[in-house]
Amino acid sequence: MKTKRAWYWLLLAPFVGTLWPPFYNHADPALFGLPFFYWYQLLWVIVTSAILGLVFLMTRERSDV
């Protein structure tokens, strides 16, 4: 039970990744002509979705449907 709860810490990653603009407020490297600022934040949408899926699968109880 304890080890399962540890997965929830992963949910903090999107906050760290997106709420500190100095991390990503630059133009290079660009991707398909999109400055880093834009594709980096769009990438976080997908990463967050994956993290949530992972946490769901890893913390699932047997009785869950």
Next chain:
Amino acid sequence: MSSGTLIFVALVVGVTVLGFVASRWGHANLKSFDEWALGGRRFGTLVSWFLLGGDLYTAYTFVAVPALVYGVGAFGFFAVPYATIAYPIVYVLLARFWTVAKKRGYITTADFVRDRYGDRTLEIAVAVTGVLAAMPYIALQLVGMKTVFLQIGGIFGAGGGVVALAVAFVVLGAYTYTSGLRAPAMIAFVKDTLIYLTVIAAIIVIPAKLGGWAHIFRAVGPVLAHRPTPGAVLLTPQMYFAYATTALASSLSLFIYPHSITSILAAKSKQVIQRNAALLPAYSVLLGLLALLGYCAIAAGIATKDTNAIVPMLFARFFPDWFAGVAYAAIVIGALVPAAIMAIGAANLFASNIFRHFSPERSHTLTRAAKFLCLAMCALALLFVAFVKVQYAIDFQLLGGSWMLQIFPALIFGLYTRWFHPKALLIGWLCGMTAATVMGFSNIATGKIVIEFPLHVFGFSLTGFVAFYALLLNIGIAALLTWLLGAAKVDPGVDATTIGDYA
């Protein structure tokens, strides 16, 4: 009529019929409150995905965010981190709220607050906040629809689009009255399909015709630099704090809006909500792509004072006539679905918590009251559009969000602890609401671009989101007074919930 207009009319009429047919979905007794307001709490992962997607991604996404990016540049992109971090919040907090709501039969946030704190005034405060905050959000939907009507022109543009808007709202009121939450749930399938089609087409066709993203960004920079308030495709360091607080405070308020709560509580299990938290970000990708359409509009040389019109204008310019009709329908239906759920959510609050106090037994009279109040909400939102003037449509949502966030301590802290004293929460709420209103309207009055407030402390100025500052004040006061009231041994009220209700 052109083929585009015909397709637009056919789609909008089609979903209206669907709205009325929805009353027969799943043999419901629509006199029952749970059935009318929450679709009987029976929606599975798929229906919930469409419903929540249809509910949360509104004219805000299709009209207001691209307009802001068009006007100010990089700052408008805060909606992307906002729509990202909202989901870990849903996953943890809203799943917990769903559990206690299911066990104790709640339909609204105020139901929970009443049960948890045993305080009628706090219950009313939470309900009033929800009703108040829903109004500018519905108003934003109306603004979105109006821009499309004006773009189509002809009879739709008559009287500045207000005639078509009034018709749309009578129809909206009529099917929500008849079918309750089932209507927007059923229409959401059509809405989301049209939206995905439109955005995918737009993002393939438009940048290609404009010579690709690198070319678009080169064209955008100089134009933004020459705006009356200069913008850029990157943030300035002075904007970091405002960018982060706007994203954070928006994501904290998103799921405590009455319309979000209504769609969340309609899910049949906690797992449905958690699975959806992982699946809904698909819509946030759309939001990000739509935001970039703001830059496409600049690169395409679209110059307009009405920034809200840029997305319909882009569609008119780059899509063949018939597909522009599909895209217009997507925006209008995309605004009607959330408007319906917002009206239902606000009506639930009004009927269950202001008109009467919370009780798990809800009479048919209450359902009838909620149905009528739903119509009243639509009318109030129309007045809001008429009387509150803002530079960007998104200001409506930011103002509403600043109010909405003030129930956060009572609601979300309440899910985990009963440490706070109900009277302390009430006074904290009052201070938060007052601060948000004063800061918000002073910014609107001085014509600032977004309602961002420069706070001066010790000769040091930090510009951040109004909602965020107001929330800090709210929490600070609630904590301080809880400590004082505890020391003075003031009765903290009765908690009707037990630990078992939350798990």
